[in-house]
Amino acid sequence: xxxxxxxxxxxxxxxxxxxxxxxxxxxxxxxxxxxxxxxxxxxxxxxxxxxxxxxxxxxxxxxxxxxxxxxxxxxxxxxxxxxxxxxxxxxxxxxxxxxxxxxxxxxxxxxxxxxxxxxxxxxxxxxxxxxxxxxxxxxxxxxxxxxxxxxxxxxxxxxxxxxxxxxxxxxxxxxxxxxxxxxxxxxxxxxxxxxxxxxxxxxxxxxxxxxxxxxxxxxxxxxxxxxxxxxxxxxxxxxxxxxxxxxxxxxxxxxxxxxxxxxxxxxxxxxxxxxxxxxxxxxxxxxxxxxxxxxxxxxxxxxxxxxxxxxxxxxxxxxxxxxxxxxxxxxxxxxxxxxx
Amino acid sequence: xxxxxxxxxxxxxxxxxxxxxxxxxxxxxxxxxxxxxxxxxxxxxxxxxxxxxxxxxxxxxxxxxxxxxxxxxxxxxxxxxxxxxxxxxxxxxxxxxxxxxxxxxxxxxxxxxxxxxxxxxxxxxxxxxxxxxxxxxxxxxxxxxxxxxxxxxxxxxxxxxxxxxxxxxxxxxxxxxxxxxxxxxxxxxxxxxxxxxxxxxxxxxxxxxxxxxxxxxxxxxxxxxxxxxxxxxxxxxxxxxxxxxxxxxxxxxxxxxxxxxxxxxxxxxxxxxxxxxxxxxxxxxxxxxxxxxxxxxxxxxxxxxxxxxxxxxxxxxxxxxxxxxxxxxxxxxxxxxxxxxxxxxxxxxxxxxxxxxxxxxxxxxxxxxxxxxxxxxxxxxxxxxxxxxxxxxxxxxxxxxxxxxxxxxxxxxxxxxxxxxxxxxxxxxxxxxxxxxxxxxxxxxxxxxxxxxxxxxxxxxxxxxxxxxxxxxxxxxxxxxxxxxxxxxxxxxxxxxxxxxxxxxxxxxxxxxxxxxxxxxxxxxxxx
Numbered sequence: 001x002x003x004x005x006x007x008x009x010x011x012x013x014x015x016x017x018x019x020x021x022x023x024x025x026x027x028x029x030x031x032x033x034x035x036x037x038x039x040x041x042x043x044x045x046x047x048x049x050x051x052x053x054x055x056x057x058x059x060x061x062x063x064x065x066x067x068x069x070x071x072x073x074x075x076x077x078x079x080x081x082x083x084x085x086x087x088x089x090x091x092x093x094x095x096x097x098x099x100x101x102x103x104x105x106x107x108x109x110x111x112x113x114x115x116x117x118x119x120x121x122x123x124x125x126x127x128x129x130x131x132x133x134x135x136x137x138x139x140x141x142x143x144x145x146x147x148x149x150x151x152x153x154x155x156x157x158x159x160x161x162x163x164x165x166x167x168x169x170x171x172x173x174x175x176x177x178x179x180x181x182x183x184x185x186x187x188x189x190x191x192x193x194x195x196x197x198x199x200x201x202x203x204x205x206x207x208x209x210x211x212x213x214x215x216x217x218x219x220x221x222x223x224x225x226x227x228x229x230x231x232x233x234x235x236x237x238x239x240x241x242x243x244x245x246x247x248x249x250x251x252x253x254x255x256x257x258x259x260x261x262x263x264x265x266x267x268x269x270x271x272x273x274x275x276x277x278x279x280x281x282x283x284x285x286x287x288x289x290x291x292x293x294x295x296x297x298x299x300x301x302x303x304x305x306x307x308x309x310x311x312x313x314x315x316x317x318x319x320x321x322x323x324x325x326x327x328x329x330x331x332x333x334x335x336x337x338x339x340x
Numbered sequence: 341x342x343x344x345x346x347x348x349x350x351x352x353x354x355x356x357x358x359x360x361x362x363x364x365x366x367x368x369x370x371x372x373x374x375x376x377x378x379x380x381x382x383x384x385x386x387x388x389x390x391x392x393x394x395x396x397x398x399x400x401x402x403x404x405x406x407x408x409x410x411x412x413x414x415x416x417x418x419x420x421x422x423x424x425x426x427x428x429x430x431x432x433x434x435x436x437x438x439x440x441x442x443x444x445x446x447x448x449x450x451x452x453x454x455x456x457x458x459x460x461x462x463x464x465x466x467x468x469x470x471x472x473x474x475x476x477x478x479x480x481x482x483x484x485x486x487x488x489x490x491x492x493x494x495x496x497x498x499x500x501x502x503x504x505x506x507x508x509x510x511x512x513x514x515x516x517x518x519x520x521x522x523x524x525x526x527x528x529x530x531x532x533x534x535x536x537x538x539x540x541x542x543x544x545x546x547x548x549x550x551x552x553x554x555x556x557x558x559x560x561x562x563x564x565x566x567x568x569x570x571x572x573x574x575x576x577x578x579x580x581x582x583x584x585x586x587x588x589x590x591x592x593x594x595x596x597x598x599x600x601x602x603x604x605x606x607x608x609x610x611x612x613x614x615x616x617x618x619x620x621x622x623x624x625x626x627x628x629x630x631x632x633x634x635x636x637x638x639x640x641x642x643x644x645x646x647x648x649x650x651x652x653x654x655x656x657x658x659x660x661x662x663x664x665x666x667x668x669x670x671x672x673x674x675x676x677x678x679x680x681x682x683x684x685x686x687x688x689x690x691x692x693x694x695x696x697x698x699x700x701x702x703x704x705x706x707x708x709x710x711x712x713x714x715x716x717x718x719x720x721x722x723x724x725x726x727x728x729x730x731x732x733x734x735x736x737x738x739x740x741x742x743x744x745x746x747x748x749x750x751x752x753x754x755x756x757x758x759x760x761x762x763x764x765x766x767x768x769x770x771x772x773x774x775x776x777x778x779x780x781x782x783x784x785x786x787x788x789x790x791x792x793x794x795x796x797x798x799x800x801x802x803x804x805x806x807x808x809x810x811x812x813x814x815x816x817x818x819x820x821x822x823x824x825x826x827x828x829x830x831x832x833x834x835x836x837x838x839x840x841x842x843x844x845x846x847x848x849x850x851x852x853x854x855x856x857x858x859x860x861x862x863x864x865x866x867x868x
Contacts, residue, residue, distance in 0.1 A: 035751075035752075036748075036749075036751070036752035036755070036756075037749065037750075037751030037752035037753075037754065037755050038751070038755055039751075040479065041751065041754045041755030042750055042751040042754055042755070043396070043405075043479075043480065044404075044479075044480065044481050044754075045750075045753075045754025045755055045757065045788075046719075046754050046757070046766055046767070046788065046789070047404075047481070047788060048481040048484055048788055049484075049786060049787070049788045050786075050788065050790060051786075052481050052484055056479045056481065059477075059479065060479060086479075087396060088394070088395065088396045088397065088536065088553065089396075089397060089402075089533070089535065089536065090535075090536065090553055091535075094537070094553070095553075098552065098553065099554075157588065161588060161592065162588065162591075165592070168589075168592065168594060169585065169588045169589065169592065170580065170585045170586075170588065170589055170594075171555075171578070171589075171594075172555075174594055175388040175556065175576045175578050175594065175595065176384075176386070176388070176576070178552070178555065178556050178576075178578075179549075179550065179556060179558045179576050286581060286582070287585075288585070289580050289581055289582065289585045291552075291554050291555045295554070295581060296554065298581070299394070299554070299581065302718060302749070302750070302751065303751060304751040
């Protein structure tokens with residue numbers, strides 16, 4: 001079957017983003033309003049008379065028919081206006097810039113941890129199949145995959161923060177660093193480097209280690225199992241047998257031929273795991289008081305802040321879509337056999 | 341071709357590994373110097389405070405929650421306030437005088453007061469601030485505190501006159517609230533609130549240098565402050581979503597102190613730790629059980645009385661809260677002028693099963709009576725579940741009731757209250773620390789909690805309290821209101837919380853700010 005061009009494929013994928021986001025927006029919009037409670041009562045209930053609560057709901061248009069609210073909301077999105085949070089009056093753009101940067105920093109380093117741990121353990125386990133190394137690697141992969149990320153985080157805090165007292169247990173940096181660091185990108189590590197503030201850089205890295213490793217390990221479990229299987233399968237392939245038959249050293253066969261080809265599917269899985277990573281970030285951020293989008297999402301959900309929740313979920317969705325597109329593009333680029 | 345793809349992949353993997361190795365090297369270097377970082381918070385005169393409170397609005401025109409109040413307190417001031425203790429004092433005013441009918445209040449302003457940017461504060465700023473709150477009518481509802489204010493006028497640069505719709509003896513208390521904070525006229529738009537990340541302009545001892553939502557507020561001393569200079573070099577408030585994380589940060593020395601809130605279990609644990617001090621003073625937060633007096637079975641006074649006889653206040657205070665709260669026998673907390681132990685007078689200090697049984701028997705109520713009590717764990721803390729389990733245990737143990745407990749998340753709970761629930765948990769934090777705020781708010785007709793309570797005698801007492809010409813008369817009326825409420829039982833108050841702050845042992849002055857005003861006066865704290 002003849003394949004279409006990569007360009008046409010990407011255009012189709014981009015066009016599909018619109019209905020996908022629309023469906024997502026509609027679902028979040030409806031679910032938030034179907035859930036009992038509302039942001040004004042959550043904020044003022046138990047303090048001011050119901051007449052005042054109703055008056056404020058009226059001011060904010062929460063007494064309008066749902067269809068009118070929905071159209072108003074969509075019209076705002078179309079104009080690029082995600083609005084301002086109801087509970088603390090923050091523009092969504094500010095949340096995306098400030099909290100989004102924190103999440104980006106965390107997930108980037110978590111992905112690095114996941115890839116390195118996943119690749120190393122997966123390769124070793126696959127290469128030394130059915131040896132204690134393989135059993136240990138598999139066991140490690142299953143345990144870290146099965147352990148809830150918040151539990152892993154709590155254990156890390158307890159061991160490395162409390163018992164060993166090696167690392168801080170919360171925040172992106174110590175209070176003094178946070179107060180004095182000049183923000184350029186809101187990525188603390190990048191900002192420290194831009195300013196040449198090496199003390200702040202060290203401080204930020206120390207704060208990043210526990211949350212990034214926790215979140216990274218939770219994702220690494222999938223990589224370990226996938227890479228192990230790929231290595232085992234690749235080592236049985238004909239071209240590996242042929243290489244051996246040609247007298248190439250076993251070390252070269254394994255490291256130069258088998259391992260490299262076994263890593264191709266990882267690119268796809270990295271993309272697919274982005275959604276998992278963002279989901280894990282919600283729990284990791286809460287455990288480590290990491291002020292990212294997930295942390296903000298939990299707070300706004302508790303307060304039924306429609307605008308904030310809708311905005312953050314749309315951002316999450318767009319990130320997942322963008323990464324999945326990027327992965328498709330990279331896959332097609334590195335492997336011309338791939339057609340769509 | 342195959343080799344070409346591999347090269348790319350190799351490059352990719354190599355780059356990733358190189359990045360990680362770089363991070364690891366830097367991390368190693370950091371670990372080696374960890375001890376110097378750990379002492380950062382303790383190495384300067386800047387005090388780092390942790391809190392689980394959140395900030396809604398810093399602009400006083402729309403600020404009506406404790407987290408935002410704590411941010412505003414160091415930077416804004418009102419004509420009156422509680423700068424040195426639980427006693428109301430003039431702050432930006434030198435004093436206010438009322439007309440004989442208590443409907444006009446004339447305030448003389450303190451001279452030589454400047455905003456932190458050096459501009460002088462005048463009556464125009466004061467009038468503008470009050471007019472602005474009334475104009476904006478912010479969604480946090482702070483403007484409701486000014487509902488009795490008809491208009492504000494000025495008489496020269498240092499005199500402000502407040503014209504009220506009805507007599508109000510407690511107007512100076514209103515002037516002490518956030519609704520009365522003075523902002524610089526030239527810097528604040530009249531019809532909209534400033535964003536939390538905008539620069540704020542007040543006359544307080546500090547300037548808000550930097551605010552990062554949900555993360556940190558940084559205060560530096562106001563060099564143009566008219567009063568005594570702060571005893572520290574600045575304050576950093578760090579925000580935490582969980583008290584357990586804040587506890588770890590305090591234990592590790594990342595923060596110098598924490599105000600507020602820890603769970604009772606965490607407080608008990610912290611009080612045993614070396615180098616950490618748990619400070620406790622009079623508090624004004626209360627918890628109470630509300631009855632919908634219009635719906636069965638709580639429309640029967642005998643049922644409410646029986647529960648008042650059985651309320652296990654002491655057990656809740658000691659078993660659930662480990663002594664961090666005190667039993668409360670009035671909606672007005674002990675320590676405030678006008679407080680009377682009204683419920684203790686009527687129903688005794690300790691539970692009495694015999695009296696509860698007698699009152700139900702006399703009313704012909706068949707026992708055990710099935711009742712449902714509602715509480716919320718997401719607003720008053722997880723400990724609410726233990727609190728209500730203790731209540732359930734006590735009521736069931738009497739053999740007179742069969743209690744079912746139900747709970748709901750705050751977002752749902754707060755929109756329901758008396759509309760659906762027959763008996764439910766609530767808490768109260770005052771707008772101003774005066775008995776009026778603990779009585780009128782609950783006993784006026786159509787009170788916020790929708791419990792159906794309305795009583796003509798109580799309404800007359802409310803009017804008499806508001807129009808009282810002297811403090812003695814006012815306090816007497818407040819006593820009568822508490823007695824009447826204890827007789828009719830629209831609510832049962834059961835505990836009063838202490839004001840608690842936890843600090844490292846080198847932080848001085850914490851105890852001097854723990855009083856019934858519930859102000860964290862950061863300017864009084866220092867580091868030794």
